[in-house]
Structure formats: structure tokens, C-alpha cells
Amino acid sequence: MVDDLLRxxxxxxxxxxxxxxxxxxxxxxxxxxxxxxxxxxxxKTTLLRLALGQLRPTxxxxxxxxxxxxxxxxxxxxxxxxxxxxxxxxSDQTAADVVxxxxxxxxxxxxxxxxxxxxVLDLVGLDEARFRPIGGFSTGxxxxxKLAQAIVADxxxxxxxxxxxxxxxxxxxxMLALVGRLADFGISALVATHLLDDVQRVCDQVVxxxxxxxxxxxxxxxxxxxxxxxxxxxxDGAGRLADLLGVxxxxxxxxxxxxxxxxxxxxxxxxxxLVRDGADDLGLALHALTTxxxxxxxxxxxxxx
Amino acid sequence: MTAQLLxxxxxxxxRGYRPYEGERGGRGAARAALVRVSIRRxxxxxxxxxxxxxxxxxxxxxxxPAVVNVGVKYITRNTPATNFDxxxxxxYVGVSTTLLLFVAITAPDMVCPDRRNRVLPLIFARPLTxxxxxxxxxxxxxxxxxGFGFLPQVVLFVGQMFVVQGGALDFVxxxxxxxxxxxVAVALFSLYWASLAVAISATTTRRVVGGVALLATVFxxxxxxxxxxxxxxxxxxxxxxxxxxxxxxxxxxxxxxSDLVFLGHVDPVSLVGGAQGAGIGVVMVYVAxxxxxxxxxxxxxxxxx
Numbered sequence: 001m002v003d004d005l006l007r008x009x010x011x012x013x014x015x016x017x018x019x020x021x022x023x024x025x026x027x028x029x030x031x032x033x034x035x036x037x038x039x040x041x042x043x044k045t046t047l048l049r050l051a052l053g054q055l056r057p058t059x060x061x062x063x064x065x066x067x068x069x070x071x072x073x074x075x076x077x078x079x080x081x082x083x084x085x086x087x088x089x090x091s092d093q094t095a096a097d098v099v100x101x102x103x104x105x106x107x108x109x110x111x112x113x114x115x116x117x118x119x120v121l122d123l124v125g126l127d128e129a130r131f132r133p134i135g136g137f138s139t140g141x142x143x144x145x146k147l148a149q150a151i152v153a154d155x156x157x158x159x160x161x162x163x164x165x166x167x168x169x170x171x172x173x174x175m176l177a178l179v180g181r182l183a184d185f186g187i188s189a190l191v192a193t194h195l196l197d198d199v200q201r202v203c204d205q206v207v208x209x210x211x212x213x214x215x216x217x218x219x220x221x222x223x224x225x226x227x228x229x230x231x232x233x234x235x236d237g238a239g240r241l242a243d244l245l246g247v248x249x250x251x252x253x254x255x256x257x258x259x260x261x262x263x264x265x266x267x268x269x270x271x272x273x274l275v276r277d278g279a280d281d282l283g284l285a286l287h288a289l290t291t292x293x294x295x296x297x298x299x300x301x302x303x304x305x
Numbered sequence: 306m307t308a309q310l311l312x313x314x315x316x317x318x319x320r321g322y323r324p325y326e327g328e329r330g331g332r333g334a335a336r337a338a339l340v341r342v343s344i345r346r347x348x349x350x351x352x353x354x355x356x357x358x359x360x361x362x363x364x365x366x367x368x369x370p371a372v373v374n375v376g377v378k379y380i381t382r383n384t385p386a387t388n389f390d391x392x393x394x395x396x397y398v399g400v401s402t403t404l405l406l407f408v409a410i411t412a413p414d415m416v417c418p419d420r421r422n423r424v425l426p427l428i429f430a431r432p433l434t435x436x437x438x439x440x441x442x443x444x445x446x447x448x449x450x451x452g453f454g455f456l457p458q459v460v461l462f463v464g465q466m467f468v469v470q471g472g473a474l475d476f477v478x479x480x481x482x483x484x485x486x487x488x489v490a491v492a493l494f495s496l497y498w499a500s501l502a503v504a505i506s507a508t509t510t511r512r513v514v515g516g517v518a519l520l521a522t523v524f525x526x527x528x529x530x531x532x533x534x535x536x537x538x539x540x541x542x543x544x545x546x547x548x549x550x551x552x553x554x555x556x557x558x559x560x561x562x563s564d565l566v567f568l569g570h571v572d573p574v575s576l577v578g579g580a581q582g583a584g585i586g587v588v589m590v591y592v593a594x595x596x597x598x599x600x601x602x603x604x605x606x607x608x609x610x
Binding site for chain 2: 090097105112119149181
């Protein structure tokens, strides 16, 4: 049996200042590409630091790839790669030196660290630039260097904190493509971000937290399907159909005179029947009936505060 | 005409990602790597020639007195001046104070860039703690200073061994105590300066500030101690009859320890020489400085446990 990427039970952390960063978070996250989403201050970085054993929880437990962090908070880091959000690279050193050095600090022998550094820098597209000082790197190259140092020791899991922060559209595409490839390398990724579109594109699992509490957790596609909407187009009379469906207890949003979105939970068969019968009862011509998947943004904003 | 397949000049291979299956160390390996990396950086290894000039020039300069002394011994070996010593083993420990400039440059370079460039989160995402970091940095600088202080002593000892009139074995027999006194004195000297210099450097993120702060500490404390000793009726420091005010001089403490190792008491020709309880005072201040420096460093890096 393969251990989960992350497993928490009643995990809470209150900072000495009194701020409750995480509030009884209980979640099981399988291996793969996992998006950890939430607004700024939601507790994403705190959760990453707890996973790295850099913070001790006020209550509850946390396991990373099957290892209880509390049992060996230092040793667990040997299995984890970490890419911080902020700029964290020495500008006077070459990418090859920095990545090799951090490989050595992860426990690789010096020769192996240099070899691995060369390979992973090649992999992230910095093959020719690796002997140049990082001070001359663009933001995109710095981000790729940060990703390279995170995977240089071939970890079981990488924690990526806002990997596309500050990147231009092309750089963002390149970074997302690299993150998407990590699973092919056998490396699970926990991607902390507030950019839901990034998660929707590269993560097959999503954990959504807000104010330190769990909002959603599950397969990305399942979440989108479960919260999908039905777009209904009729000839003028969308308002009347909306009223009729409302009476039947169906959540409806009128877009314009001829269009409405109908909220669908579960398989939606019952709602489809209601729409069909309602349009027939009102004598409306049903022009279109299409499934419209909700974006993660909408799912996140739809949650009660 | 027969077509012939010619070998291609080159080919492009996408080797993809290769998992690392080699040797992998734990926390001990990470600690050793941090020491190794710090020593490499301080000595300018794998860096441009500019970074190599200072450390290796200083080592050469520190060795000159030993070479000169051996030369003098060789020239005077059959003369009445055969017992003349340009410099003694105990005095040579004091010559190592010339390494203070090296310490003032190297110690800030070991710790300031890590904090200034925010590299610490990357380092502590490896199986390392704040205490590991402190011990590795102080250990690396201690090792370098020991090497730079001990190697000239080896030149002095071995050189004299082969040029003295009585022969090598007699020289070793007559100077057997030096074989433990020199390494102990140099080790105490190195630990003192490494602890103090790294602690002072850790107060700032700017290398130049760290270096100037160390030199200022040495010169200001020495000047103040001299003034207080003079005001107390003793000589200005170079005359016999100092006082315990001399314990305030940062640079006199390791020399006092060296005196204790070689002579069993503090040299009367020093700021504290001749004062009641000078030996105990020197030991107490030495321990306080080293322990205080290490304690401050542990506190400074406590947040990254």
C-alpha cells in the first residue's frame, strides 16, 4: 500500500502572537499533484512549514509520505524538496554551484550532487546557463533554479510555494509544464497557490483551506463535476422557468431573458427532468441544454464565510 | 553509384529524469556537508582566483617567520648564537593574531549572505537544525584557523628538527612538551576567534558591517583595557604589572590562554600579567566569551529548528 502524500488529524497551530493559523485541519491527500489553495493568510505556508517539521503543531498530528513528522521532524526533510515563494538564491554564485551545494546538504555525496545538479538543471532548461552567476538570471530562470534545487536529491515529495509567482505568461506556462511533469518523475507535488487556474491545470487533487479551516478536499475533476451547473437556453421566458424551478427547490441563476444557469448536484438526472417538464409546461422552446463546469474560483467564492 | 549511410556528426538525446539510486546520508552527512561547503567557500575553492588570493597569501605570510627562524638556526648552528630563537612556539601563537584580518573577512562571508539572500529557508528544508548550522559554521572557521595557525608551527618544528646541531632526535626529546602544547593552544585560539567572529557577524546581514564590527570590538576593547590598566597605576600594557582590567581586552584573552598552556601562568608582560587571579580570570572570560557567542548564535538561529 502506498502511503498518502499528506495526512493530518486535528492539526492546529496557534502562533505566539495569538493568531490561529490552522484550526483542526483533518485531511488525507493521496500521492500525485496536489493543489493547496486558499487566499493569502489562509494557512498554506504554515501547513508547508509544519510538513517540513519547522513548526510544531499546537494540537493534532501530521504525516508526510507515511512518516509522522513529530517522530522525526529533522529526518523527514530528507524525503522532501522545498521551493519557497520568495527569492532565496545567492546572486554571486552559479546555478550549478547552488544546486550542487544544496544537494550535498540533502545528504548526497559531493560528486553525486554535482552530477545530479547538472541533470536537473538540464531538465528545467538551464543547461547552458548553469555556469552563470544567478545575479544575471531573469525571474523565470530563478524560479526554475529554485525548482531544480528542490528536486536535486530526488525527493518523494516537493512542496512548492507559489511556483508561478512573479512570472510573465510565458514563464508561467513553462513552470506549470515542469510542475505537471513531476508526477512522471515519480515525485509527488504539493503546490500551494492562490491562483486556482494553476491548480485546475496541473493538479489532480485539490485541498482548499480558508482561515485555517478545510473547505474542500478531493479529486479536482470530481469537485468540478459535483459542483457543475447546467446552462439552459430557451426563447424569452427564462424568468418564468426560473420561478417554476425555484418552487421545485432547484437553485437557479437567471443570466438574461433567454438564459439561466441551473445548479446541479449529484448526477443531475432529476434536475434535467424538471427542466424538460418545466419548459414543456410553460410552452417554452428548449434551445440548448449544456453542462457548464464551475471553475475552482467559483467553487472557492461560493463557500460560506 | 551505391548509396552509403554516413555516420551522423551528432545527435540530441532527451535523457529525461533519472531517479537517484546512489548513496544518501542523513543528518550527519548534511552537517559534514555544511562544514565542507563553508570551508570551501572560505578558502576560495571552486571560486575565482580573486577569492583565493587572501586566504592563501595570509597562510604564506603567517609561515614566513617560521621559515626565517629555520634559516637563522641553520646559519648559526655551529656558532655561539646557536640557541638564539627569532620566535618561540608560544610566541608563534601570538603571530596568528595577524589572521585577524582574515577572520574579519571570512566570518561575515560565512553567515551574512545566507541571511541577506534568504537562503536559510532552503538550508533548513534539509535535515539540519539551527544548532547544526551554528556548529558547522563555527566548526568550519575553527578548522581553518587551526590549519593556518598550526601549519606554520609544523614548519617551525620540523625545520628546526633537521637543522639544529644536536640532531633531530635530541631536538624532539628536548621539545616533546611542544607536541601537545602547540595543538592545544592553537585550538583554543581558533575556537575563541571563530566563536566571537561568527557571533558578531550574525548580528548583521552586511558583510562589511560584520567585519568592521569585529575589528572595532578588538581595538576598542583593547584600548579601553589599556587605559583602565594605566589608570590603575600599572604600565600601559607592555610592562610588567597589569591588572584585571586587562580582561576586557578581547585580543588578550586567547593569548592569556596560550600562556597558561605553555607556562602554566599568564605572562607577566601582558595587560593582566601579575594581577591576582589573572589565570582564573582569563579562563573565566574565555569560557564566557565562547559560551556566550555560541549561546547567542543558538538563539539567533532558534526560529529555524
